[in-house]
Amino acid sequence: MDRLRVVFLGPLASFSHQAASESFGKKAADLLPHVSFADAFAAVQSQEADYAVIPCENSTNGSVVQTLDLLADRNDQYKDVKVCGEYYLTVHHCLLVHKGSYPSGWSGYDGQITKLYTHPQAWGQCENVLSKYFKGVERQDVSSTSKGAEIVSKEPTEKSAAIASRFAAEYHGVDVLKENIEDRADNTTRFLILRNVLAERTAKYDLEQPEAPTSQEKPVHEDTHKTLVSFSIDHSLPGALANALLIFKKHGLNLTSINTRPSLKRAWQYIFFVECGRTPSDENKDAVVKALTDLRDVTEYCRDLGTWKDQLGANAL
Amino acid sequence: MDRLRVVFLGPLASFSHQAASESFGKKAADLLPHVSFADAFAAVQSQEADYAVIPCENSTNGSVVQTLDLLADRNDQYKDVKVCGEYYLTVHHCLLVHKGSYPSGWSGYDGQITKLYTHPQAWGQCENVLSKYFKGVERQDVSSTSKGAEIVSKEPTEKSAAIASRFAAEYHGVDVLKENIEDRADNTTRFLILRNVLAERTAKYDLEQPEAPTSQEKPVHEDTHKTLVSFSIDHSLPGALANALLIFKKHGLNLTSINTRPSLKRAWQYIFFVECGRTPSDENKDAVVKALTDLRDVTEYCRDLGTWKDQLGANAL
Structure with missing residues (x-):
């Protein structure tokens, strides 16, 4: 192939x-x-x-x-x-600097950096390190964390740094001065x-x-399959959403996520996205097909958006 | 008072x-x-x-x-x-220009505008008018539609215009050159x-x-009350969400919206926001209190976020 x-x-x-x-x-x-x-x-x-x-x-x-x-x-x-x-x-975010600009690493850092580059969302994700070591340092928003790493790769100075992933550091050939600077490890x-x-x-x-992911912290739950279904309901029938969700329960499908988006057909009507999981067995091998058949009876529109192997062991709803 | x-x-x-x-x-x-x-x-x-x-x-x-x-x-x-x-x-978006710069209004417009100001989201909401009359005209993003109107109020030229509301036009003292330029009227x-x-x-x-709103297109549904409830569920119990939603149905409360946000306690666990409506009657005057009592039995945490008069006549879920 x-x-x-x-x-x-x-x-x-x-x-x-x-x-x-x-x-x-x-x-x-x-x-x-x-x-x-x-x-x-x-x-x-x-x-x-x-x-x-x-x-x-x-x-x-x-x-x-x-x-x-x-x-x-x-x-x-x-x-x-x-x-x-x-x-x-x-x-995971890292503090990235031009290759070779800090030969003794973070232990040799003494306040030389005067300008930081990253995507706007990343500032808020690294507040602890930023407030401890980079108070008052100029912050330049860029279109992506990767872009920040690219800029630092082209500025041969120890005065600028970027916040981006180790993957971006390797891609753009810059050094990781300090790793895992994000506030939330999870x-x-x-x-x-x-x-x-x-x-x-x-x-x-x-x-x-x-x-499958190889990291030990993310075990592969080969035994669980997830399915994503989208549907819309008749908004003139009270209880239609509860009835639709009960169908998943009836067929032994555990809800793991529910989302809504505007239908854009009529204001304040929605498209629902429901994800459900099951551990395949002889008893439930047709559960998704049967649930979709039942769902078509209580929804205006219903679509099977695929089934795949659960990589996490998701929480039930 | x-x-x-x-x-x-x-x-x-x-x-x-x-x-x-x-x-x-x-x-x-x-x-x-x-x-x-x-x-x-x-x-x-x-x-x-x-x-x-x-x-x-x-x-x-x-x-x-x-x-x-x-x-x-x-x-x-x-x-x-x-x-x-x-x-x-x-x-509703309007095309706003400096006061007095177009005395004969839109009918006298002949391509003089060379720069437009608005919030990034508004460009996408006015694509039809922009592509018909302002193809290739420079677009300057500003922090709010109101800010665009303010800039135009201070630039005494017929070459710049802003996209903002009539309310912003009146506030900043600029003229409405063309109104209701949004693609979606709803x-x-x-x-x-x-x-x-x-x-x-x-x-x-x-x-x-x-x-209450006075516009004729938005009738006040004085007879319907809406209630917002937030709750979290025990993710180890399959069917917990369906059970919670059934409680609303049991007490005659029609769901009108459901939303989720990350719990931030543990990844992939959620806080649910459910809105429901009822037409007050002697029979259901305690429905919200009773539903909340029942909800506490099937949720980890549950909070009444208030009840108010429905201003729209929302769709049931």
Whole structure:
């Protein structure tokens, strides 16, 4: 088989790039940056790409609405795109400096840095270190953490530093002066891996989940499968949402997440996204199919958005 | 009684200012801008302010997560803040120009504008007019639509224009060259009105809902009351969410919205926000109290975030 074509949300050396690299790194895969969420979905729908790796939720910030809006697929543009896997990436930030500018490392640091670069969101994630060691230091927002690392790689001075991942440091060839400077050690982003269900190339591919994470802190729950379903309900029927959720319970499917987005058909009506898990057994092998059949009776619209192996052992709702 | 002190999310002439003005305009009220969502909550908790007017949801963009995170109140900072009302504001954008620069109005416009100012989100909401009349014109992002109107008020030229509300035009003294230039006529933001339940000043105030909207397109559903409840569940018990939602159904409370935010206690566990409505009657006058009692049996934590008069006639879930 030809090399896999895997798209991720750019730029190069972004957290999405890191997630794609860790998911597919051991396969023969070309990792291709795409500038927008919609481009990545379109590349999978057109089969220009085999897979897309897209952030869907962060443990601190919550759901990524751009991804939900594309999964909502209100205009039937991505009708063959389904989720086939997930990947959890713990977000670790490092303080990065120009290569060789601090030969004795952090122990030799004595207040030389006068300018810091990073994405606006990262400042708030590293407040402890910033307030302790970099009070009053000029902060320059950049479009991505990776961009900050790139700038530092091109400025041969010990006066500038960037906050970005070790992955970005290696990509741009800069030094890690101090690692794990984030306030919350458990800040994790979940990525969905998408494929086109009509694609023969990936249908023959023997793993629905391309590559399990190898980190010991993230055990692979091979025995649990997750399924994502979207639906809308008749808003004139009170209790319709409770009735829909009971169907999952009836078929032994444990809810693990629920999200809503505006329907955009009528104000204050919603598309629901429900994720559920099950441990496959002979008894429940048709549970998802049966639940979807029942759901069609109590929803206006209902769509199976894919089933994949749970990588975390998600909490029940 | 002294004049009411009502805080809104600044700057002056923002959509929040407009919502506060339309909600409280007929009362003796001082409207005070606050720069952050947290400041507005804190002002109500400390009783520095009587009310706060805060955006909570937009019909196109969905929920406002900053507001949900403050209502989640993970550190018990706002324990006496509850919702006491709501207000729906339809977002209309106008093309604003320096006063007197186009005496014959839009009919006399002939391509003179070379620079446009607005908040980044507004460009995407006015694409039809922008692509038809302003293709290739320089776009300058500003921190708020109101700020754009202010800049145009100070630049005495016919070459610059801003996209902002009529309210901002009147506030900053600029002319409306073309009105209702938004793509979606139904783009509406819902604001919550907050008060401190311990505040004697507003307890004596005879209206829980300070001022009903007067627009004919937004009928006041005086007969329906809405209640907001937050809760967390035991994630080791499958079906806990479905059980919680069934309690609302059992007590005749129709769900109208459901949202989740990360608990921040443990990754992938959530705080749920459920809104429900009822038409008050002798039979259901204790429905909310009874539902909360039952909810405490099936949730880890459960909080009543207030009851108020429905201003829209919300859709059931």
